[in-house]
Amino acid sequence: DIQMTQSPSSLSASVGDRVTITCQASQDISNYLNWYQQKPGKAPKLLISDASNLETGVPSRFSGSGSGTDFTFTISSLQPEDIATYYCQQYDNLFSFGGGTKVEIK
């Protein structure tokens, strides 16, 4: 299994802050990485595919980058509605998810 390590596990930031989450794969996964947002009691929502492709309708303040084993997810200006847990997911070899990063407002 490919292990996906996300950090931090939680963070607290102010509205308007830039927020960065990292995801590290246990082996090279090229750009086969997606990012999801999950709000409490809801199913995850796909935000970014192939490491950096923003899904249709997703605000441009969300972005992703990286390839190989190291990936970054960024919210350029945190908004109150961005409070959620974010997950990375690899699909180079079957599927596995990172442990999640809970984002809260300071």
Added chain:
Amino acid sequence: QLQLQESGPGLVKPSETLSLTCTVSGDSISSSPYYWGWIRQPPGKGLEWIGSVPYSGRTYYKLSLKSRVTISVDTSMNQFSLNLNSVTAADTAVYYCARHGGAPGDPRKFDYWGHGTLVTVSS
């Protein structure tokens, strides 16, 4: 608009079989080249992929669950199902069904999800 809806018992006894069904509406489950998958989330924890099935072809399972899991498709009912046998309390989770791409070169992204259903394993 594609919609997925999970259904099944919310309570299963230890050692028994957990059985869930996902009903797909808004498109045919036979729409190639999509795969139909199950993902679970224990209370307060992260997401775990269980397995995926195409309407026709090989089914893929998480290695650590492979001995206990069967996922199948019923194209006549536009449904796919999950069976997980010999359950324990560790299988207590919200179970989601979801769709992902399967064609060569397609990103295997879970783009449509059901709302999820909580299954508790307890006597």
